[in-house]
Amino acid sequence: xxxxxxxxxxxxxxxxxxxxxxxxxxxxxIVAENTRQKVMNAVKELTFIPNMMAASMPRKRTNYxxxxxxxxxxxxxxxxxxGVQDVCEKHGYSVLVVNSDDIxxxxxRYLKLLYSRRVDGVILTVAGYREEEFPKEELSLLKKxxxxxxxxxxxxxxxxxxxxxxFGGAYSAVKYLLTMGHKKIMYLAGIEGTKTNQEREKGxxxxxxxxxxxxxxxxxxxxxxxxxxxKIIQYWSQLKNSDKLPTxxxxxxxxxxxxxxxxxxxxxxxxxxDISIIGFDNISFSDCTYPPLTxxxxxTYLMGQKAVETLLKVIDKKxxxxxxxxxxxxxxxxSVSRWEV
Amino acid sequence: xxxxxxxxxxxxxxxxxxxxxxxxxxxxxIVAENTRQKVMNAVKELTFIPNMMAASMPRKRTNYxxxxxxxxxxxxxxxxxxGVQDVCEKHGYSVLVVNSDDIxxxxxRYLKLLYSRRVDGVILTVAGYREEEFPKEELSLLKKxxxxxxxxxxxxxxxxxxxxxxFGGAYSAVKYLLTMGHKKIMYLAGIEGTKTNQEREKGxxxxxxxxxxxxxxxxxxxxxxxxxxxKIIQYWSQLKNSDKLPTxxxxxxxxxxxxxxxxxxxxxxxxxxDISIIGFDNISFSDCTYPPLTxxxxxTYLMGQKAVETLLKVIDKKxxxxxxxxxxxxxxxxSVSRWEV
DNA sequence: TCGCTTTCTGATATCGATTTCATAGTAACA
DNA sequence: TGTTACTATGAAATCGATATCAGAAAGCGA
Numbered sequence: 001x002x003x004x005x006x007x008x009x010x011x012x013x014x015x016x017x018x019x020x021x022x023x024x025x026x027x028x029x030i031v032a033e034n035t036r037q038k039v040m041n042a043v044k045e046l047t048f049i050p051n052m053m054a055a056s057m058p059r060k061r062t063n064y065x066x067x068x069x070x071x072x073x074x075x076x077x078x079x080x081x082x083g084v085q086d087v088c089e090k091h092g093y094s095v096l097v098v099n100s101d102d103i104x105x106x107x108x109r110y111l112k113l114l115y116s117r118r119v120d121g122v123i124l125t126v127a128g129y130r131e132e133e134f135p136k137e138e139l140s141l142l143k144k145x146x147x148x149x150x151x152x153x154x155x156x157x158x159x160x161x162x163x164x165x166x167f168g169g170a171y172s173a174v175k176y177l178l179t180m181g182h183k184k185i186m187y188l189a190g191i192e193g194t195k196t197n198q199e200r201e202k203g204x205x206x207x208x209x210x211x212x213x214x215x216x217x218x219x220x221x222x223x224x225x226x227x228x229x230x231k232i233i234q235y236w237s238q239l240k241n242s243d244k245l246p247t248x249x250x251x252x253x254x255x256x257x258x259x260x261x262x263x264x265x266x267x268x269x270x271x272x273x274d275i276s277i278i279g280f281d282n283i284s285f286s287d288c289t290y291p292p293l294t295x296x297x298x299x300t301y302l303m304g305q306k307a308v309e310t311l312l313k314v315i316d317k318k319x320x321x322x323x324x325x326x327x328x329x330x331x332x333x334x335s336v337s338r339w340e341v
Numbered sequence: 342x343x344x345x346x347x348x349x350x351x352x353x354x355x356x357x358x359x360x361x362x363x364x365x366x367x368x369x370x371i372v373a374e375n376t377r378q379k380v381m382n383a384v385k386e387l388t389f390i391p392n393m394m395a396a397s398m399p400r401k402r403t404n405y406x407x408x409x410x411x412x413x414x415x416x417x418x419x420x421x422x423x424g425v426q427d428v429c430e431k432h433g434y435s436v437l438v439v440n441s442d443d444i445x446x447x448x449x450r451y452l453k454l455l456y457s458r459r460v461d462g463v464i465l466t467v468a469g470y471r472e473e474e475f476p477k478e479e480l481s482l483l484k485k486x487x488x489x490x491x492x493x494x495x496x497x498x499x500x501x502x503x504x505x506x507x508f509g510g511a512y513s514a515v516k517y518l519l520t521m522g523h524k525k526i527m528y529l530a531g532i533e534g535t536k537t538n539q540e541r542e543k544g545x546x547x548x549x550x551x552x553x554x555x556x557x558x559x560x561x562x563x564x565x566x567x568x569x570x571x572k573i574i575q576y577w578s579q580l581k582n583s584d585k586l587p588t589x590x591x592x593x594x595x596x597x598x599x600x601x602x603x604x605x606x607x608x609x610x611x612x613x614x615d616i617s618i619i620g621f622d623n624i625s626f627s628d629c630t631y632p633p634l635t636x637x638x639x640x641t642y643l644m645g646q647k648a649v650e651t652l653l654k655v656i657d658k659k660x661x662x663x664x665x666x667x668x669x670x671x672x673x674x675x676s677v678s679r680w681e682v
Numbered sequence: 683t684c685g686c687t688t689t690c691t692g693a694t695a696t697c698g699a700t701t702t703c704a705t706a707g708t709a710a711c712a
Numbered sequence: 713t714g715t716t717a718c719t720a721t722g723a724a725a726t727c728g729a730t731a732t733c734a735g736a737a738a739g740c741g742a
Contacts, residue, residue, distance in 0.1 A: 004459075004485070006698055017722045022700060032720060047481060052457045053394065053403055054698035057727040062394055072426070073625070078419045085413070085440065094458065096435055099426065116393045117435065118345075140388060144345070225629070262629045284414070288566070288603045290631025347728055358692045363730060373690060395728035398697040 005046040014042035025050055056118075063093050065311060066114035066122040070102045075283045076253065076300060077125070080150070083304020084123060091312060093120070102191060102222075104130035108138045114145070121146035121311045126154055128191030128223070148311040150303060153195040160314065162307040162324045166196055169296040169328035170203025173250050173278050176294075176330060178207065181339040182248040182276060184215045188231075188260060190223040190252035197223075200252050200280065217246060221256055228259030236267055247275060247339050254279035254286045254295055261289050261335070272337035282331055291334035299326050346387040355383035366391050397459075404434050406652060407455035407463040411443045416624045417594065417641060418466070421491070424645020425464060432653060434461070443532060443563075445471035449479045455486070462487035462652045467495055469532035469564070489652040491644060494536040501655065503648040503665045507537055510637040510669035511544025514591050514619050517635075517671055519548065522680040523589040523617060525556045529572075529601060531564040531593035538564075541593050541621065558587060562597055569600030577608055588616060588680050595620035595627045595636055602630050602676070613678035623672055632675035640667050 011018045016035060023031050024039040031039070042048070056062040067084055069077040081097055088095050096119060100107040107127040114122055122145050134154070142159070149161040177185050187204045190197035201218070208216055219235060221227045228251065239245055251257035257279030264271050271277055271291060279286060282297035306324050313320045348366075352359045357376055364372045365380040372380070383389070397403040408425055410418040422438055429436050437460060441448040448468040455463055463486055475495070483500070490502040518526050528545045531538035542559070549557055560576060562568045569592065580586055592598035598620030605612050612618055612632055620627060623638035647665050654661045 007700095008698080018699080019701085019722060020720090023721085026700085030720080035720080047478075049453060049457045051459055051698055053397055053459045054727095055700070056394055057398070057698080057729090058700040060727075071423070072413070072419050073416075073423050075414075075416055075419070078413050078416070082412070082414050082440065085438075089439075094437055094439075094454070097426070097438060098430075098435075099423065112390060113435070116390045118392055118394045137388075225625075258626070258629050265631065284566075285599070285626050285629075288599050288626075289629065290606065348730095349728080359729080360692060360694095360731085361690090364691085367730085371690080376691080392728055395697095396730070398699090398728080399730040401697075 004051075005048045007048075007050065009046055010039065010042045010048050013045060014038045061120055062118050064096055064117065064119040065093050065308070066110075066117070066119040067095050067097045068100055068107060068110055068114075068122065068124045069097065070125060070127065071099050072097060073099075074255070075285065076255070076281050076298075079284070079300040080304040083301035084308050085304075087305045087308040091308075093308075093312075100125075100127045102128040104135075104138075108135060108141075111138060111141050111145075115141055119145075121148070121315050123148050123150050123307045123311055125149070125151045126194075128152075128194045128197075130193055146311060146314045148307050148314060150307045151196060155195065158322065160310055160320055160322050162303050162310060162326070163196075164298045164303065164326050164328055166199035167203040167206070169280060169298070170200035170250070171207045172203075172328070172330055173280065173296050174204050174207035177248045177250065177276065177278060177336065178211050178213070180248075180276065180336055181341070182246075183213060183339075183341075184217075184243075184246040185213075185248045185250060186217045186219060186246035188219050188228060188249050188251040188256050189221055190256070192220065197252055204250055215246075217244070221252075223253050223255060225255045225259040225262075228256035229263045232260050232263035233267065236263070236269065245275075248336065249275065249277045251277060251279045254281040254283045254293060257293055257295065257335075258285065258289055261293070265290075272335050276336040276339070278336055280328075286331075287333065289335075294333045294336045295331050297329045297331050302326060345392075346389050348389075348391065351380065351383045351387055351389050354386060355379045402461055403459050405437055405458065405460040406434050406649070407451075407458070407460040408436050408438045409441055409448060409451055409455075409463065409465045410438065411466060411468065412440050413438060414440075415596070416626065417596070417622050420625070420641040421645040424642035425649050426645075428646045428649040432649075434649075434653075441466075441468045443469040445476075449476060449482075452479060452482045452486075456482055460486075462489070462656050464489050464491050464648045464652055466490070466492045467535075469493075469535045469538075471534055487652060487655045489648050489655060491648045492537060496536065499663065501651055501661055501663050503644055503651060503667075504537075505639045505644065505667050505669055507540035508544040508547070510621060510639070511541035511591070512548045513544075513669070513671055514621065514637050515545050515548035518589045518591065518617065518619060518677065519552050519554070521589075521617065521677055522682070523587075524554060524680075525558075525584075525587040526554075526589045526591055527558045527560060527587035529560050529569060529590050529592040529597050530562055531597070533561065538593055545591055556587075558585070562593075564594050564596060566596045566600040566603075569597035570604045573601045573604035574608065577604070577610065586616075589677065590616065590618045592618060592620045595622040595624045595634060598634055598636065598676075599626065599630055602634070606631075613676050617677040617680070619677055621669075627672075628674065630676075635674045635677045636672050638670045638672050643667060 007018045007021045010021045085095050098110040104127045147159050149159050219231050221231050257277050279293050279295035282295045286293040286295050310320055348359045348362045351362045426436050439451040445468045488500050490500050560572050562572050598618050620634050620636035623636045627634040627636050651661055
């Protein structure tokens with residue numbers, strides 16, 4: 001590996017001072033045409049590329065932002081990450097992504113890491129599994145950093161947030177099932193501790209209440225495909241042909257809806273003839289399932305973008321809206337059919 | 342935002358020199374028990390967390406590594422990323438992930454970015470679309486950095502690489518189709534410029550040759566689901582019932598296999614009754630398709646891990662194997678059936 | 683008790699940029 | 713032509729850690 005050249009090396013070759021090199025690299029317009037030429041030549045000769053790391057010390061900016069998500073492997077989040085990355089790059093920022101696996105303790109550890117790396121700000125999807133109280137140490141870290149929440153709110157906290165109208169989305173999903181004639185609708189729930197799940201649950205209950213429907217049933221899961229798959233298999237095996245079985249399922253996300261689809265394929269329960277399923281998210285595989293999944297679309301990529309835009313304003317101490325709420329959209333495909341009695 | 346405390350603040354409170362603070366943070370065992378206590382108290386009082394950014398200057402290590410992949414949104418790569426992240430974290434490294442979108446020009450730009458950030462090393466999936474010659478500027482950057490390739494090789498370059506036995510995997514996929522009685526097997530190709538695609542193609546051809554089968558057909562695509570979907574729709578619409586239609590398809594990756602599945606669903610061509618499909622990768626949705634996809638599994642996560650392990654050795658100038666080649670495994674599911682004549 | 687280690691700590695230079703301040707040189711104006 | 717006002721550049725301090733080197737204090741053997 002060749003030795004890396006510094007601003008001093010360039011200065012020596014160009015016969016000017018290091019300050020001038022810095023000026024040419026950052027504000028070329030303030031240096032005289034012919035010194036600029038000399039410097040550019042020297043830069044080319046050494047193929048000099050400035051050390052951003054070193055620059056961030058006096059600048060007191062690293063131009064990094066941190067992004068904490070549950071799991072990059074989850075296609076919902078990888079989409080969001082891409083939105084974050086693309087906007088960041090446009091503004092000269094780089095993204096440090098870490099996975100909390102929805103575990104609070106990891107979230108805390110990573111927050112500390114991001115702080116020690118002195119990222120300029122953090123976009124945070126709070127972990128789903130957590131104690132009632134926010135740990136003091138983590139809280140003090142949050143106060144020391146520029147934070148924007150994404151996807152999931154924290155109760156009683158005024159941190160800026162970018163999210164989707166979960167209540168509205170869930171409400172319209174269930175409403176849709178109702179208009180299709182379904183009277184027995186089950187909610188396949190996500191991680192209980194997340195505000196996201198709570199809001200979707202409220203939307204589910206609100207729609208039922210409005211339609212004066214008393215039949216309700218929640219199957220507890222955790223947003224994960226395999227868990228949903230197992231829960232469904234288990235529940236249906238126990239209650240074969242019982243009237244406790246719903247005619248439709250509203251899944252708190254597509255991953256679980258797909259898990260359900262997989263379970264029903266194995267159980268030889270036909271979708272949508274025997275049971276209808278609607279998901280939430282519109283992840284990129286939801287049109288490749290069998291049958292293609294009807295779902296509530298979330299603008300995932302856009303959420304990532306908005307979150308960065310908000311964060312950059314926070315960093316630059318500009319005025320911001322405390323909360324950006326994006327709307328969902330019903331995508332009709334083939335996993336829901338009319339239920340005739 | 343509270344002011345960030347430095348090693349000097351801690352020193353003042355603890356009544357010792359900054360050097361001692363540094364020692365307590367890095368090599369506590371060499372400082373006397375009771376000064377260590379004093380320092381620890383001061384650290385706690387200020388909730389001091391050292392600035393890694395600043396530390397990396399004299400250390401001449403950033404403890405960052407760069408990871409260039411085509412697209413984080415591609416589930417194949419997001420798995421690999423997770424493998425990279427997990428091992429990195431264990432060794433005190435953080436990962437800076439960027440997306441080349443398989444475009445050489447972006448790859449070059451990001452390489453430069455990573456260099457300017459002075460990452461300790463780079464794990465690189467070379468972009469698929471590129472000119473014949475390796476651009477000089479990019480090449481000189483590669484020489485200045487610690488590089489490990491992953492997934493895709495570069496012709497005529499001795500850079501260490503972690504990959505899978507593509508030839509063998511493809512060969513066994515086609516061999517499997519042959520043993521199932523298929524005689525007309527199409528190859529649904531990935532990006533032509535990638536070594537990965539070339540090797541899989543060779544595996545395909547080798548298996549056919551060995552079986553003395555002359556029927557061959559390649560449908561050019563680009564590893565992407567939508568492209569594969571469109572190509573299939575187009576090809577089948579043109580050649581309805583012609584004997585130019587294969588009885589089985591070997592897709593260069595699962596994403597394209599799933600695109601094909603989607604196309605056939607729409608074309609009312611039954612899988613596997615009318616046509617068999619085998620994929621490559623075993624991405625996490627491949628068991629949720631209809632029918633569940635038979636495929637050649639790649640240890641994606643493991644590849645990420647191995648790449649990091651190799652890279653860390655390169656960074657520490659330890660001896661390494663120039664090339665780590667992992668094996669694939671045939672996963673039999675339901676998208677391939679026996680073909681009886 | 684003397685001299686020699688060993689243990690522990692502090693002073694200082696350093697990493698590679700930026701930034702402030704000072705100043706030389708030139709232009710502008712009356 | 714003298715005063716003022718810019719323009720262009722350099723010198724030096726700074727960011728927050730680490731690392732080297734030197735010296736004080738303590739321990740130990742003879």
